[in-house]
Amino acid sequence: MTYTSEHPPVPSAEELRARIPGWGADLDPADRPSVPKLRPEDTGAHWDFPERQPETKPRERSIEHAFLTPVFGTSTPLRGLSGRIRRHAYERYSEARAAHWLLLLLGDRVDAWESNARSFATRRPDNPITETGVHAELTYHGLRSRIHDTRADRAHQWMDPIIVAGPWLVAGAIGLGVIRAVLRHGR
Template sequence: MSDTETGAAQQHTAPYAAHKAAPKESAQELRERIPGWGADLDPADRPSHPKEQPGIATGAHWEFPDRQQQNVPREMSIEHGILPPVFGTSAPLHGISGAIRKYAYSYGEGRAAHWLLLMAADRVDAGVHHVRSLATLRPDNPVTETGVLSEIRLGRHRRQGRVDAHHSWLDPLLVAGPWVLAGLAALAALRALRRGL
């Protein structure tokens, strides 16, 4: 097999190497047909061209700012070599959601797994806070805090033209469903405990 044939075979098996069809019109034909086409193809015609060359004094100067002290480990994208000089510390990683977030940063920001894991961590964090609220004197109230009563009292759910009116019948299931399931699970646990005793 010749070098040309080997290169052609590799081109067809290489990932993301889509076949590029030859243009239907030449650059000259496009310039004649479309006013201004290809105006920036020649680097000498670009206004930014001199600035693109290394070693040209532009007058710009910048020094790396003092770095913020890192008291606890912070998650960092694998695309970046170091943390930025300043970063947020208001929401440190904690618990199961923190472990999920830390794992999410083992994937690049261009991967769906990165963002799906971060969303899952948010849902876990919300669930933990809901459960924790049950141990307080003022637990979460899913009926009043979601505005369901206001929707019914003011009749806004029946207004024409609202996009969310099409799925408003599903809202009570989404709001109350997790609470009902949690109640049933607690009831099943109590029954199992009673049987064991």
């Protein structure tokens, strides 16, 4: 059957039944075992539309939707620069646009950087050696496993140290520069 710009021919139910064995076996509700389960009066729901969860703080919502879903997550409220980036993605761009999703990805990266920076204000800051896998690379045959031909990530292995250690080195250089500036002003 070739498809043209016109609607393709639709065969009748009798033609389909003659051509395909068993076609239309579930058209009669008496033959369907799931029919009693599909009846809406048997669901036990006491509402047509569920009660809305109260929105205590403004939530991000797509510009395509008139309102939030009746129940929504509040586990990670938006905060800081990453929250502003995410809010901008939802307020300005449709979900069908790449800019929307790229801004959300940028917001995730900025949130990771903010979390790393916040960890230095705690009594137990992040440990980049153990949390980035560098310790495992040195102790569990990491170098030997990296040179095998069967690894899927061989093409970008040269970037791993830059991506993992780069932000820590930049942050350390900035911190060292700030300490030197403070010490010079103290003299």
